[in-house]
Amino acid sequence: MTSRLKLWTRFGTCLAAAVPAAAMALPSDGGEGGEGGEGGEGGGSLSQYRLMLDSAADPVYAAEASLRDYAGAAHAGYAQSAVAAESLRTAIRALLDAPSQESLDAARAAWLQARQPYLRTEAMRYYDGPIDGPASEIRAAGPEPRLNAWPLNEAVIDYVEGDADAGLVHALDIPITRDSILSRDQVSDEADVTTGWHAIEFLLWGQDRSATGPGDRPYTDYAAGEPARDRRRTYIALLADQLVDDLRWLEAQWDPANPQAYVHFFLGLEQHEAIGRILTGAANLAGHELASERLAVALDSGAQEDEQSCFSDSTRQDFVFALEGVRASWYGRDGRGLASVLKAVRPALAADLDARFAKAEAAVAALPQPFDRMLVSAPDSAERQAGEAAVTALQELGAGLRDAGTALGVLVIVSGV
Numbered sequence: 001m002t003s004r005l006k007l008w009t010r011f012g013t014c015l016a017a018a019v020p021a022a023a024m025a026l027p028s029d030g031g032e033g034g035e036g037g038e039g040g041e042g043g044g045s046l047s048q049y050r051l052m053l054d055s056a057a058d059p060v061y062a063a064e065a066s067l068r069d070y071a072g073a074a075h076a077g078y079a080q081s082a083v084a085a086e087s088l089r090t091a092i093r094a095l096l097d098a099p100s101q102e103s104l105d106a107a108r109a110a111w112l113q114a115r116q117p118y119l120r121t122e123a124m125r126y127y128d129g130p131i132d133g134p135a136s137e138i139r140a141a142g143p144e145p146r147l148n149a150w151p152l153n154e155a156v157i158d159y160v161e162g163d164a165d166a167g168l169v170h171a172l173d174i175p176i177t178r179d180s181i182l183s184r185d186q187v188s189d190e191a192d193v194t195t196g197w198h199a200i201e202f203l204l205w206g207q208d209r210s211a212t213g214p215g216d217r218p219y220t221d222y223a224a225g226e227p228a229r230d231r232r233r234t235y236i237a238l239l240a241d242q243l244v245d246d247l248r249w250l251e252a253q254w255d256p257a258n259p260q261a262y263v264h265f266f267l268g269l270e271q272h273e274a275i276g277r278i279l280t281g282a283a284n285l286a287g288h289e290l291a292s293e294r295l296a297v298a299l300d301s302g303a304q305e306d307e308q309s310c311f312s313d314s315t316r317q318d319f320v321f322a323l324e325g326v327r328a329s330w331y332g333r334d335g336r337g338l339a340s341v342l343k344a345v346r347p348a349l350a351a352d353l354d355a356r357f358a359k360a361e362a363a364v365a366a367l368p369q370p371f372d373r374m375l376v377s378a379p380d381s382a383e384r385q386a387g388e389a390a391v392t393a394l395q396e397l398g399a400g401l402r403d404a405g406t407a408l409g410v411l412v413i414v415s416g417v
Helices: 066-096 100-118 144-148 179-180 197-205 227-253 262-268 273-299 314-332 338-345 347-365 373-376 384-408
Strands: none
Touching: 066 100, 066 144, 066 227, 066 262, 066 273, 066 314, 066 338, 100 314, 144 197, 179 227, 179 262, 197 227, 262 273, 273 314, 273 338, 273 373, 273 384, 314 338, 314 347, 314 373, 314 384, 338 347, 338 384, 347 384, 373 384
């Protein structure tokens, strides 16, 4: 196994506790509601992201156009994701109306398609924005934990190998409702996931016991007329509704036409504070979440359960489209992103970051498909070497985005990098 940077796991979304005291002392010099409070809104005047630089060294630039581009892309990204989730819900309803191999295959294809726009939005995590921020007086807690939690203990949902009566589906004394599903989500263990993308994935594919293909749940699991099957039908329909509702809520938080939307707070931030949020999300998705949690952990354990989308064997697309989201956060639409700002301030560093993006994208494109073939390969195999190369390239990209923040006078902390 090649050497890699130190890996930390279970990285929290709040960075305030890790910020040096000097960087926290700067009063707010603008921003709707002020900064402070774990990236939240209102009250306080602390700076989370702006570095305390000598005024002679503090770079001078204007990033307003880039920040507006990011906000517009966030709104569009969640809107696209919600539309795709609605298509998935339609396909699931068609499966329930007429269970067959064809309708099950169509629902599976819709899940794979719906994941893609959502994965592109994942770079908007890690700074306590709408997706993963805490509850406040004006906003509910972000839905990310119930949208995308994994790994998943399948036995809390439905039957598994060796236990034909496992899970909420078979707990006939408990009604299947949205409340009963959510109230049991990750209560005693973070793997006891009952809702979200991967719960739907499991209900569509079933357990994956093959190193060469996905799970193979029979379509007859959705034939009406038997208590457990009827409960399973209700369960997956409710999950699809919850998914759409959560994504529509996220779309609304970035909608400038919504007077209570988070986007107004974001666009009112002093530019360093807004840039800090953008780069914190992009750098931590690439350098920590993708590199460590989703790739290095699986490589180190060799366990199929550590593969993110293990039931559908679509983990490689998780990397491809999440990295597209990192790219979009940095380059923006039509070249209007922060890359253009850095190029004017530090052209050599901007060019270096271009090279890091190209390296990471090539490494991700080279990941084996199916992903679990790599996990069971020998340590010196070409598949393993491809995985290790992707870990390194993604960590280097995270480090490059962190360094871009420094060049722009912004503190960016990337766990383990």
